[in-house]
Amino acid sequence: MITELPDTTTKDISKLLVRLRSETGAMALGRVMTLIIVVDEGGADDAVEAAIHASRQHPSRIIALVAGSGRGASRLDAQVRLGTEAGGSEVVVLRLYGELTKHGASVVTPLLAADSPIVAWWPGPADDVATSPIGQLASRRITDASQGGNPRKALHRRRAEYAAGDTDMAWARATRWRGLLATALDLPPYEPVTSVTVTGATDSASTDLLAGWLAVRLRCPVRRARSAPGTGLVHVRMERKSGPIELDRPDRRTGTLTQPGQPDRRLDLVRPGTAQSLAEELSRLGADEVYREALVKGLPLVTNARN
Amino acid sequence: MSPARISRGTNPLRDPDDLRLPKIAGPCAVVMFGVTGDLARKKLLPAIYDLAGRGLLPPGFSLVGFGRRDWDDAQFAQTVREAVEAGARTTFREDVWRNLSDGLRFVQGEFDDDAAFDKLAATLRALDEERGTGGNAAFYLSIPPDAFEPVCAQLDRSGLATQEQDSWRRVIIEKPFGHDLASARELNQTVEHVFGADSIFRIDHYLGKETVQNLLALRFANQLFEPVWNSHYVDHVQITMAEDIGIAGRAGYYDGIGAARDVIQNHLLQLLALTAMEQPNSFGADELRAEKEKVLAAVRLPEDLAKATARGQYTAGWQGSEKVTGFLQEDGIDPGSTTETYAAVKLEVYTRRWAGVPFYLRTGKRLGKRVTEIAVIFRRAPHLPFTDTATEELGQNAIVIRVQPDEGTTLRFGSKVPGAGTMQVRDVTMDFSYGSAFTESSPEAYERLILDVLLGDPPLFPRHREVELSWRILDRVERFWARKGRPEGYEAGTWGPRSAAELLARDRREWRLP
Incomplete structure (x- = not known):
């Protein structure tokens, strides 16, 4: 069910939400959080779709703050979705115009679900995430460095501005790689890793985070090598006395794990979609210490190759 | 700066803070006996695909089917694919399937065929070399218990059950774990003779359900x-x-087994244990098991079993909108069968916490609807400062944990009926639901349990001691019933025989309508 409220107020939206919830009764599921999406018109539809999909695991009230033109008169258009169109969540899409575009935090305040955590997500480029008014409302802030023109620069910005509760989806995209590498070290031979090379696209923030994480955890030299833009994470090589552990994904789909004395193992290593990464982000509502370490401490430890 | 130390159990890439890092099973193969059976087709194979799709199976994971069919690997792969496409929870992706299907093998043979098991051993060795399964294998015995003996003996003879250094061999068995205490012990000896106690994983799929684990959270994470x-x-x-x-x-399995052995012995007594146990020191396998065993050992049957048990057999009737036959008319059932299809029993827990609180367990086939739940019913308030008429519609407060379907928790309490004038209090419910929209993304019980076996993580699997304790409780009931002839009939689609209602009525209580 989709209800449009053109040129409206937050009071009317609140009333509508209460009314819809009591009318549809059974659909009023236990929402565990409010997810605020800060987005522009171009990215709005995709972001809302991804959020709805992710909210199947994490029932939430989803509020999309879509900034329109800042010129002209202030105006608020709202769209409320419930039921099948909302994947079981409540979705409120707010389109802000005029002076109101600068006051998104004030607009969402009356609409936040009671007594539950607030998560903010910037699917596109973002600045001053934690110190922005929306960032101050939220205890969890999710960015996506890969969406801007220069993902690695965006990641360094995240590093400079880091506050507890921040994470970047580039980190979620490295999770599967991290899991495989960690599992490889669970098994014999138990030898320290003496050095690491991580290869990835020049525009791959996940590669940088993975390298930073390995540098912090393994306390050994880590080199970051470059591949062509758009190739994503390509290769990790961890040197050990008995020979290297290598995880290779040349085609962005299928990976190969190579270890000395063992046959090559192929595995599915497709880049997770936005909804999947968002769902992973939403399953943690506290600060991600391991991310902080990889970002803040790890990045400077990595040697960037010149080739 | 020296590199971080790595040793068995010390992995610098693992950190308790790192909740994102998935637990991926180490290199291994699963050998499945009874791969053409219902359970394998509907639950186990889809669960294995789902695990692969979620990236939780190790690279090089291999699945070997063992059975009578005259199949080659490709035909086996086709069967697996059909089962996966029909039953998997996650969407079917060719990439995932290709990697999984590379590791599918089929070994044809009978359970008493030495050559077939030697071929199985050779197949596992070959997988080890080709795909790097690390010498680790789990044997899933999805077969009737009378086949355990020959299969275990064969696994032993062919050296398949022997674990080398740094590798493991595990065996997974499903209920029924025997049909009484003596047979359970025998069965256990058969399996334990070949596999160590720590290598035996008994699957009670209820324990893999989210709600059952949530019961522990509900009880022990809240004030x-x-x-x-x-x-x-x-x-x-x-x-x-x-x-x-x-x-x-x-029919072949059920006749002679009955509802109590099929369900009460394992599922319901496990649920009772989790509901009634004291807080474990931690959620480690040993700590959890210690508490479960303690409470199961404190469970007693009342002296007079005639008043504390009820059993029934369904007769023809209407199951909802469908006309169904009675139990004795079912194909393959002896028309003189005394097997019960409904069983109810009253149990007492002799601990300080539960003294005087009866636990009523019931299970049955062809009942009103499919539902599994734990209902904790509270006493009435000792004093009600209202008139009798104000509270005549007020029942007892209750916490209901719905295990399936519609997983969730309900809290029932009294609330004022709106309106001016007279005070009137009526029962209302407050509901927490995992909700249909969300469970589609939460893992199936079998996914969880198979992964736990491959990780060697035992908290959710009952040990032999628990099985023994459960039979100790049930054996007396079974002996009592055996002397009593035929169970009472109950019409299909109703909530069981009259004697079950009387069982509670004697205690001035009644069964909830679930």
């Missing part, structure tokens, strides 16, 4: 419930597992 979780506040507990289906196709 709200545990203070009233005792005989001061609780009047009684009802644990129900009702099925709407009959014995469809399982």
